[in-house]
Amino acid sequence: xxxxxxxxxxxxxxxxxxxxxxxxxxxxxxxxxxxxxxxxxxxxxxxxxxxxxxxxxxxxxxxxxxxxxxxxxxxxxxxxxxxxxxxxxxxxxxxxxxxxxxxxxxxxxxxxxxxxxxxxxxxxxxxxxxxxxxxxxxxxxxxxxxxxxxxxxxxxxxxxxxxxxxxxxxxxxxxxxxxxxxxxxxxxxxxxxxxxxxxxxxxxxxxxxxxxxxxxxxxxxxxxxxxxxxxxxxxxxxxxxxxxxxxxxxxxxxxxxxxxxxxxxxxxxxxxxxxxxxxxxxxxxxxxxxxxxxxxxxxxxxxxxxxxxxxxxxxxxxxxxxxxxxxxxxxxxxxxxxxxxxxxxxxxxxxxxxxxxxxxxxxxxxxxxxxxxxxxxxxxxxxxxxxxxxxxxxxxxxxxxxxxxxxxxxxxxxxxxxxxxxxxxxxxxxxxxxxxxxxxxxxxxxxxxxxxxxxxxxxxxxxxxxxxxxxxxxxxxxxxxxxxxxxxxxxxxxxxxxxxxxxxxxxxxxxxxxxxxxxxxxxxxxxxxxxxxxxxxxxxxxxxxxxxxxxxxxxxxxxxxxxxxxxxxxxxxxxxxxxxxxxxxxxxxxxxxxxxxxxxxxxxxxxxxxxxxxxxxxxxxxxxxxxxxxxxxxxxxxxxxxxxxxxxxxxxxxxxxxxxxxxxxxxxxxxxxxxxxxxxxxxxxxxxxxxxxxxxxxxxxxxxxxxxxxxxxxxxxxxxxxxxxxxxxxxxxxxxxxxxxxxxxxxxxxxxxx
Amino acid sequence: xxxxxxxxxxxxxxxxxxxxxxxxxxxxxxxxxxxxxxxxxxxxxxxxxxxxxxxxxxxxxxxxxxxxxxxxxxxxxxxxxxxxxxxxxxxxxxxxxxxxxxxxxxxxxxxxxxxxxxxxxxxxxxxxxxxxxxxxxxxxxxxxxxxxxxxxxxxxxxxxxxxxx
Numbered sequence: 001x002x003x004x005x006x007x008x009x010x011x012x013x014x015x016x017x018x019x020x021x022x023x024x025x026x027x028x029x030x031x032x033x034x035x036x037x038x039x040x041x042x043x044x045x046x047x048x049x050x051x052x053x054x055x056x057x058x059x060x061x062x063x064x065x066x067x068x069x070x071x072x073x074x075x076x077x078x079x080x081x082x083x084x085x086x087x088x089x090x091x092x093x094x095x096x097x098x099x100x101x102x103x104x105x106x107x108x109x110x111x112x113x114x115x116x117x118x119x120x121x122x123x124x125x126x127x128x129x130x131x132x133x134x135x136x137x138x139x140x141x142x143x144x145x146x147x148x149x150x151x152x153x154x155x156x157x158x159x160x161x162x163x164x165x166x167x168x169x170x171x172x173x174x175x176x177x178x179x180x181x182x183x184x185x186x187x188x189x190x191x192x193x194x195x196x197x198x199x200x201x202x203x204x205x206x207x208x209x210x211x212x213x214x215x216x217x218x219x220x221x222x223x224x225x226x227x228x229x230x231x232x233x234x235x236x237x238x239x240x241x242x243x244x245x246x247x248x249x250x251x252x253x254x255x256x257x258x259x260x261x262x263x264x265x266x267x268x269x270x271x272x273x274x275x276x277x278x279x280x281x282x283x284x285x286x287x288x289x290x291x292x293x294x295x296x297x298x299x300x301x302x303x304x305x306x307x308x309x310x311x312x313x314x315x316x317x318x319x320x321x322x323x324x325x326x327x328x329x330x331x332x333x334x335x336x337x338x339x340x341x342x343x344x345x346x347x348x349x350x351x352x353x354x355x356x357x358x359x360x361x362x363x364x365x366x367x368x369x370x371x372x373x374x375x376x377x378x379x380x381x382x383x384x385x386x387x388x389x390x391x392x393x394x395x396x397x398x399x400x401x402x403x404x405x406x407x408x409x410x411x412x413x414x415x416x417x418x419x420x421x422x423x424x425x426x427x428x429x430x431x432x433x434x435x436x437x438x439x440x441x442x443x444x445x446x447x448x449x450x451x452x453x454x455x456x457x458x459x460x461x462x463x464x465x466x467x468x469x470x471x472x473x474x475x476x477x478x479x480x481x482x483x484x485x486x487x488x489x490x491x492x493x494x495x496x497x498x499x500x501x502x503x504x505x506x507x508x509x510x511x512x513x514x515x516x517x518x519x520x521x522x523x524x525x526x527x528x529x530x531x532x533x534x535x536x537x538x539x540x541x542x543x544x545x546x547x548x549x550x551x552x553x554x555x556x557x558x559x560x561x562x563x564x565x566x567x568x569x570x571x572x573x574x575x576x577x578x579x580x581x582x583x584x585x586x587x588x589x590x591x592x593x594x595x596x597x598x599x600x601x602x603x604x605x606x607x608x609x610x611x612x613x614x615x616x617x618x619x620x621x622x623x624x625x626x627x628x629x630x631x632x633x634x635x636x637x638x639x640x641x642x643x644x645x646x647x648x649x650x651x652x653x654x655x656x657x658x659x660x661x662x663x664x665x666x667x668x669x670x671x672x673x674x675x676x677x678x679x680x681x682x683x684x685x686x687x688x689x690x691x692x693x694x695x696x697x698x699x700x701x702x703x704x705x706x707x708x709x710x711x712x713x714x715x716x717x718x719x720x721x722x723x724x725x726x727x728x729x730x731x732x733x734x735x736x737x738x739x740x741x742x743x744x745x746x747x748x749x750x751x752x753x754x
Numbered sequence: 755x756x757x758x759x760x761x762x763x764x765x766x767x768x769x770x771x772x773x774x775x776x777x778x779x780x781x782x783x784x785x786x787x788x789x790x791x792x793x794x795x796x797x798x799x800x801x802x803x804x805x806x807x808x809x810x811x812x813x814x815x816x817x818x819x820x821x822x823x824x825x826x827x828x829x830x831x832x833x834x835x836x837x838x839x840x841x842x843x844x845x846x847x848x849x850x851x852x853x854x855x856x857x858x859x860x861x862x863x864x865x866x867x868x869x870x871x872x873x874x875x876x877x878x879x880x881x882x883x884x885x886x887x888x889x890x891x892x893x894x895x896x897x898x899x900x901x902x903x904x905x906x907x908x909x910x911x912x913x914x915x916x917x918x919x
Contacts, residue, residue, distance in 0.1 A: 079857030686891060
């Protein structure tokens, strides 16, 4: 069928030199495209091909002589769909069936650093955004090199060589060569910078391709971090202080040491490690260890007094993060004035796979297997805490059983490395659910004073928002990393914070974008508007929780705009619509959600609607929730969601992410809070930190706005509108305004409503 | 705590003998002694269903069942789940067809719960699904797709039974 070029690399190279007129000079060329760290030195590419027969034109793509196409995924797969979406981008430009690509998970390597975060990190709903140009270009370049290789081998015009389904076809002669047959020639060529396909040429992108990881996740073969097994491995658990940040003062462990399989009980930085041959033996023995704790700074921390502290701080002026017009004057002249307080609680991530990590520190270096959103940070951390040369540290990434921002922190990695270093064996550390829930980096609790005014015609003329909250970035700089490692390298702290963080700390302005995001960029045309931020730091560890600041601020903003609509006697949808004339994408999703939900049309008796819209991560999302409240019990029946995330890589994954974010947001809005008493987290497992379950699941309908804009994030933007949409529906149903989350406790607090 | 000598039980049709403390939960025997890691640890308190397996055909939470209670009985895990004629279970095919999994961590347990339900109620109503599947938590929020996939599998199983007669 096909004439195979000669099998030996040397003769191929000789052949190519003569046929395409290149000389020995070609192997000293260095290709430096826009994204230099993903490129490979041309000499290395050629020598690698000569040695292995593999064509490796960049950091992501490898084609073997036996025609395997291997894509190295450098963003983690934690359910959000990178394995499928990124493979689709490669498949499209490389002209191969996505199902024929073997996906490998990248280790931590600096060439996979994130463009904005300067480190190998998956977060911020950025994975598709960031890969969109360079990854498609890398695949297109590989395709062009294969075409050129075929044209050289066959001595025909390149324009007659077409890439098709993993092979190059020369139509005039009917000759065909699978990519694997062209690897060694292609590896000698210059990496070009080709044009990308136009959307009307797409065969893969934009289609609802089934998730590539679905089969392995349906038959039990998918391997997560917790499933890692290493030869000679032992298991460890860590007994943690009931107060976060506490340290062991004295240990009585004789009974535990006498348990079967137990090989060690010893203090580590953040607790007491119990090592045994199996997890269960370590866990059972841990119950027999007695520890005296130095409870540390959070001893005595209490949620009720913390609320009062926040309220007290709200009496101060904050930093102006947005200010235009004259709010005081406008409020004084308003026909109707409102002044209210909104509060949201701390929240845990509660990923289904508890934190875990397997580490092996040996004389030869350190090898780690971690379900981490930040393998790059893990590697930097290990280099610092062990003095092992950076090059001798290998961090393997695994499938992740839910991230939601929790796995950006690397505390569980540090702990496993610490224990392995001490016992000089490979060790797997698995957290209990209680460990996980009580030692999180929580979504901050916030306190918000809102003032607003509408004039006699029902137009909003004043908006004032004073927000009191902890700063995540403030903690990263001061405590987050130092909690893992006391003398944290400033470089890493700076890298972790990214550009905005670094700038923030340099100028000491210290207004954390993640605290005020969603509160600052209000799209509504209100002439007099002021947003102030008061940073208040009680020392509770805080972190990035799906949609971060937007998760709390959208609830506040979209609830309060609803209050103003009702104060003005206007329909909440029409009220927003009139204020969004200069924000077409916000308006687009708002109108689409309203239309699909049948806004204004009659509902079954007892069912009421609420609406909300919010922009986050450069995507726009609006939701209409249909609910009923019977004897104080809330049921959410239906959620209609409209999303504008630019061009769509895979509409089914976009829908799934909207569905997932709505459920995640509903669980939080309805049920969840982390509270403290005596410094202790009062929630411990799924009975007191509840998740939405099947019987509570609303019908969710997702509508995607057709768009030519570049793709934007989808992992998080579906979350912010759901809490206010539901709260606004509750107001429509009961006349009771929800100003504090979670809703179920709030409904219980106010007693029976209508 | 003593090590029991040779607890014998069947896993996915094969007889296994394990030497562990009799209080060891079945979950950890499956995962650590037998290398069957498709069954997951989620809560340790029978609250989330990630560890669901079949014990003599009934869906149980293996994180709270001590191995001594399993002696002489038959366990089926996700690795041993098959359709009526061998091969993947119709639920597993439906899970792929409906693109159910996101992170996928809870899905072994979801599928095992659904499989036990279908064995008893071949054509479950939405209320049946609510009653049984509410014991399984999915943090990624795939419930709507799980419901669709169960109906799809039930429909296909019914059609294939019809074909037999």
